[in-house]
Amino acid sequence: MAETSTYPHIEETPGVCGGRPRIEGTRIRVLDIAVLHRRGDSPADILEAYPHLTLAKIYAA
Numbered sequence: 001m002a003e004t005s006t007y008p009h010i011e012e013t014p015g016v017c018g019g020r021p022r023i024e025g026t027r028i029r030v031l032d033i034a035v036l037h038r039r040g041d042s043p044a045d046i047l048e049a050y051p052h053l054t055l056a057k058i059y060a061a
Contacts, residue, residue, distance in 0.1 A: 005024070007021075007060055008056075008060055009023060009024050009056060009057040009060035009061075010022070010023065010024065010030060010060055010061065011023075011024045011025075017029050023053060023057045023060070023061055024057070026052075026053070028050065028053070028061075030061045033046060033058060033061035034061065036049070043055055043058045043059060046058050
């Protein structure tokens, strides 16, 4: 499968997460992080929920 990356830390792969943009090396979609942010979670809150991510990956999403 061919992966594409237009932004640092973001990948798209056909057949993985429906081909939607996701954080590299994970199955966490950019949309999932955006929803958390829009509901008021800070990057620190998101990092607490997903400790295997980095702040750089959260900000990239």
